[in-house]
Amino acid sequence: MKTLVFLAFRNFLRQRRRNLLLGSAIAFGIMVLTVSFAFTEGLTDTILNRIVIYMSGHVQVNVVEQGRFMSPVIRDKARFLDAIHKNVDGIMRVEESTGTLARAVGNGKGDYVYLVGLEINQKFTESFVLNTGSYNDFIHPSYPNPVLLSEQKAKGLKVKVGDAIHLRFQNIYGQSNTATLVVAAIMKSQNVWMDWAIFMPQNDFKAIMGYRPHETGALRVLLKKPKLAPAQADHLWQALKPQPAYIAANLVGTSVAVAPFALEASTNHVLKHFPVSDAHWSPESKGCLLSSLLAARLQKHPGDLLTLSYQAKFQTEPALFTLPVAAVVDFPPTLSGDLIFMNNEDFFKVYNYQLPANTAPLKQWLPASSGEIARLVAPEWTLLERTHNYDGFDKKMKSIMKFPQAEPITDVATMYEVASQVVAMEGVLNAAALIGASVLLFIIMVGVLNSLRMTIRERVQEIGAMRAIGIQRSQVKWLFLWEAFFLAIFGWTAGILVSAVIIKLLMLIQFGVDNPLNMIMVDRRLYFIPTFWHAAQNLILLLVFMLGAAYLPARQAANLSPASAFGHAKG
Amino acid sequence: MQSPRMKLWLVLVLILFTHIKASATDVVVKDVLRTLDGLRKIHEDVTAKVQMAMRDAEQGDKLIEAVYFAKDLDDTFLMVMTKPESEKGNGYLKSGKNFWMYRRNTRTFQHVGRSESISGTDANAGDFEAPKYELQYTAAKEPDGKERVSEELLSKVPVYKIEIVSSVPDVDYPKKILWVRQDNYLPLKEQSFSLSGTLMNTQYYLKYSEINGHYIAVKQLVVDEFEKGNKTLWDITDISFKKLPDETFSKAYLENLSK
Numbered sequence: 001m002k003t004l005v006f007l008a009f010r011n012f013l014r015q016r017r018r019n020l021l022l023g024s025a026i027a028f029g030i031m032v033l034t035v036s037f038a039f040t041e042g043l044t045d046t047i048l049n050r051i052v053i054y055m056s057g058h059v060q061v062n063v064v065e066q067g068r069f070m071s072p073v074i075r076d077k078a079r080f081l082d083a084i085h086k087n088v089d090g091i092m093r094v095e096e097s098t099g100t101l102a103r104a105v106g107n108g109k110g111d112y113v114y115l116v117g118l119e120i121n122q123k124f125t126e127s128f129v130l131n132t133g134s135y136n137d138f139i140h141p142s143y144p145n146p147v148l149l150s151e152q153k154a155k156g157l158k159v160k161v162g163d164a165i166h167l168r169f170q171n172i173y174g175q176s177n178t179a180t181l182v183v184a185a186i187m188k189s190q191n192v193w194m195d196w197a198i199f200m201p202q203n204d205f206k207a208i209m210g211y212r213p214h215e216t217g218a219l220r221v222l223l224k225k226p227k228l229a230p231a232q233a234d235h236l237w238q239a240l241k242p243q244p245a246y247i248a249a250n251l252v253g254t255s256v257a258v259a260p261f262a263l264e265a266s267t268n269h270v271l272k273h274f275p276v277s278d279a280h281w282s283p284e285s286k287g288c289l290l291s292s293l294l295a296a297r298l299q300k301h302p303g304d305l306l307t308l309s310y311q312a313k314f315q316t317e318p319a320l321f322t323l324p325v326a327a328v329v330d331f332p333p334t335l336s337g338d339l340i341f342m343n344n345e346d347f348f349k350v351y352n353y354q355l356p357a358n359t360a361p362l363k364q365w366l367p368a369s370s371g372e373i374a375r376l377v378a379p380e381w382t383l384l385e386r387t388h389n390y391d392g393f394d395k396k397m398k399s400i401m402k403f404p405q406a407e408p409i410t411d412v413a414t415m416y417e418v419a420s421q422v423v424a425m426e427g428v429l430n431a432a433a434l435i436g437a438s439v440l441l442f443i444i445m446v447g448v449l450n451s452l453r454m455t456i457r458e459r460v461q462e463i464g465a466m467r468a469i470g471i472q473r474s475q476v477k478w479l480f481l482w483e484a485f486f487l488a489i490f491g492w493t494a495g496i497l498v499s500a501v502i503i504k505l506l507m508l509i510q511f512g513v514d515n516p517l518n519m520i521m522v523d524r525r526l527y528f529i530p531t532f533w534h535a536a537q538n539l540i541l542l543l544v545f546m547l548g549a550a551y552l553p554a555r556q557a558a559n560l561s562p563a564s565a566f567g568h569a570k571g
Numbered sequence: 572m573q574s575p576r577m578k579l580w581l582v583l584v585l586i587l588f589t590h591i592k593a594s595a596t597d598v599v600v601k602d603v604l605r606t607l608d609g610l611r612k613i614h615e616d617v618t619a620k621v622q623m624a625m626r627d628a629e630q631g632d633k634l635i636e637a638v639y640f641a642k643d644l645d646d647t648f649l650m651v652m653t654k655p656e657s658e659k660g661n662g663y664l665k666s667g668k669n670f671w672m673y674r675r676n677t678r679t680f681q682h683v684g685r686s687e688s689i690s691g692t693d694a695n696a697g698d699f700e701a702p703k704y705e706l707q708y709t710a711a712k713e714p715d716g717k718e719r720v721s722e723e724l725l726s727k728v729p730v731y732k733i734e735i736v737s738s739v740p741d742v743d744y745p746k747k748i749l750w751v752r753q754d755n756y757l758p759l760k761e762q763s764f765s766l767s768g769t770l771m772n773t774q775y776y777l778k779y780s781e782i783n784g785h786y787i788a789v790k791q792l793v794v795d796e797f798e799k800g801n802k803t804l805w806d807i808t809d810i811s812f813k814k815l816p817d818e819t820f821s822k823a824y825l826e827n828l829s830k
Contacts, residue, residue: 103797401684
């Protein structure tokens, strides 16, 4: 065997010109494959680790009130975090996603920006490369509202480190607000997404946006295995199914529960159980529906004001609200007379602002025996159906705009919905690279096949001599296969070396600011990640093609008898 | 040494002055706000031409013209752009809680938020709705509990200067200062402040017309105080209170108008 390998290697070196040409063709194919795979690997990294995780995380939980989808607000952050940690497996980390669109005015120049609240952790410095300024000024500022922005945005606003940026934006309640930010550091431009954003410490951001300590924007879940996001999102969605909304309150010494009518509750449906005599009354009417028992006890009539107090979940002092009596009606006997119904919009304006502690369960007022009356009560939030692609997700988002309701709308989505077009782009590019390179390799292999057939034809006499001195058919076959193997290794090594140089050169080119491909570039440069796995994959692919192409000519050579080989040579 | 007669005069002047001051502070802000809402609420259908001349310090001048139809009672309106050419045929329809934007090029309706800018201007749906000052605002108070109201002359017109703050969280501007005429409470000037107290814009009601017993601010100037140099001049003409059929406030009508 050793002699056979040696002979094959000697033959490989002997056929210098032909092997150089063939090896160059193979090297070209390998170079194209390596560069393509390194590019798609870089693209995947950019998409998943630099774009998608900032856009949506791998799984995202969003809560929107009043149709303000640009300013999501999760009122009970701890409850949602708990649901995530209990129902999602393989969590790498959970991040608060806070950001808003704002108008910024720098030194005489204005621009729209996306203001992002940045969680200061050990990882955050890895995402930025600073040009000027320091992280220290950002993390431990001696002035309020330090910000980090790209050199591109700094140029647009004509600001330098230490300059002020005046910002106009709407807070989570839709109120107009302003803030003065101070440039703590300017980072290198990485991609258009980063160029559009201005980053500030999350606590500062939440303060100017009106978030309280127990509140946050959306929650982004980053998984160890991002591709498992849909299944994990489905688990989480199940766990976030809402309970009925109510406020356990105190009304002149009486423990009452105030419950909102469900948005779907029609007037006819409600009147079936609560025969209100006022013809103009509907579940959307202002004020509350009081049982005749409670009204008699409190001596209240339609038009009177009720002042209720309740224990808020995140406040030590009791929360207060007033409610006019809209109608007094006999409640069904299955229901507690101390239950008060009110319209959905006004209820959630109170409820969202001060979530109740609700130490007593709703069944105390609304027992299970109340049957379909329970369905008249609104849930604590509307949980949107799970979708699995962008079209479905887009439809959901439009529905939020369509019904700007006070009742919170909760949604669980994955990167496959939120950023499905970006994620799909990665798959398409990967497939295109593989198909293109395979076609190229196939063409090269046809050349290899023809070339080997010619080699065998030229070396028929040599094959005859080898067979005459007793070399077995299988050994002749292996001799040619080993030659093909050496050719493949030579072509592959050359291809890898050339691709390394080409990748290095391509990464040096910096493209213009307006280049549409900027979104997939890093620092306005093409980004490649060559991996050992891809190099090995290319080698295996090449060997399969090469040995496959060489097998038939090698077998043909092996099958030659010494006599016919000499005869052929003479002829 | 002052004579007894002089002393008497001084006392009389002092009494008169005190009386005038007292009458100024006697103005109850809630009443003014209710009157303001009432004055500007038109219980009829409205058709008008609206012109918005915008001056942007960075982007230059822009003129937008639109035809506006409204059912004032329920905050329903429809608006179709007639100028400039790039905006022509685009429109907006607000009906109840629904607010749609129509794009002529794509012939599509899209739900948009109330705070969405109208054709890139600084106006939004709220600017075309009847004001709800009484529901949304209350008087700002001095430390002693008195309402912040004073008397002033604005371009020689006696006005009350009233400071109000939002009583509900979801309003655009948490603080406003209004200058309203003393004789009929019509606003002449309005300043809007952000939550942090920054003056965001000043609105001047330059000209009112009394049509069919309604006071309409036919010329208004909105000065952007945050980005200096930006301002918008509003001109409302061809006002009519003719009854409009219900079909006017429909997607089909907007699509038809935009052709």
